[in-house]
Amino acid sequence: MTGDDGDVLLETARLRLRRFTMADVDHLVELDGDPEVMRFLTNGRPTPLATVRDELLPRLLGWYDRHPGLGRWAALDRAAGDFLGWFALDPSGDGTEAELGYRLRRSVWGRGLATEGSRALVRHAFDTVGVRRVWAETMAVNNGSRRVMEKAGLRHVRTFHVDWDDPIPGTEHGEVEYELLRSDRPPSAPGTR
Template sequence: MPGVHLVLETERLILRRLTPDDLDNLVELDNDPDVMRFLNGGKPVAREEIRDVTLPRLLAYYERPGGFGFWGAEEKATGEFIGWFHFRPQRDAPPGEIELGYRLRRPAWGKGFGTEGSRALIERGFTEQGVERVTAFTMSVNTGSRRVMEKSGLRFVRTFFQDWPESIDGSEEGEVEYALTKAEWEAGRNSSSTR
């Protein structure tokens, strides 16, 4: 599927490939303590780590087949970088199962961008990429992210506990998994179109 991963447009967003020119965007994103609160406890991430480890890891997805990976998100009206989404297979996931994730700048919170981008990726996955099940994970206490998952059509599956090298505030409450199957997604679309 060459080209499937180039650009995806929604009503208010352009989802595009990340490039090395996004380094400053990623440094700003990963150094906002509120953005990173549920990821690393809000600690800053060194520019060198983002340049030498994070960005090459994100860009490497474009070499893989299937059009999965990371999308930089820009607001159409302003062209402003607001964060990124990922839609990719997890290590050891069964075929057809894809993980959804997102990391958005604080000024973009509460505006429905997370839901809008997530729904677009889910629809593409189910209609064009052979996806059978979408999963998403976050800390149990991350109510904002959980709301995005629910508004995107995913349903709560379970709470689970992992051993992390360093615990962060709220980790004692565990992690949550949400998921949506293609059959559930299709049933939801059919029921809303018959109303």
């Protein structure tokens, strides 16, 4: 594991979510270099090393101090410590909302890790950070991501269309937005915080 325990946001049964560091450049370049991981984002095009190193990581590192409890978190296998991808509660709006996101290595797809991490972050967003709304978006054709959003407790609120300069296959079906409001959240069961 990179970093000390102060860098860990939370742990689940199988995941440890910690702050990113500049030492994670290669992890992110490798993750974004998988065409299947990037299929619904860039039509499979990788994120260049310079973009990750000079733009993406510095922006993410700045969020930790400006938006305590929010940001993007490296996801590690809790037992082995291997980098699996990331989860996000990106700050949005006036700080009372957070956008849920996740990107995992293809080798761990289908194991329920996206749902496990997303559920933990939704609880964190409401119980620790105190946001009023957690939301997420994806392409309407991204059924896997939509299932994760639903299993994390978010509900479909709209389908909309965006005019992209460089549309990717499936764009014609639109984008979908999901949300969970604090006021609509079922009460937590004892011992599930």
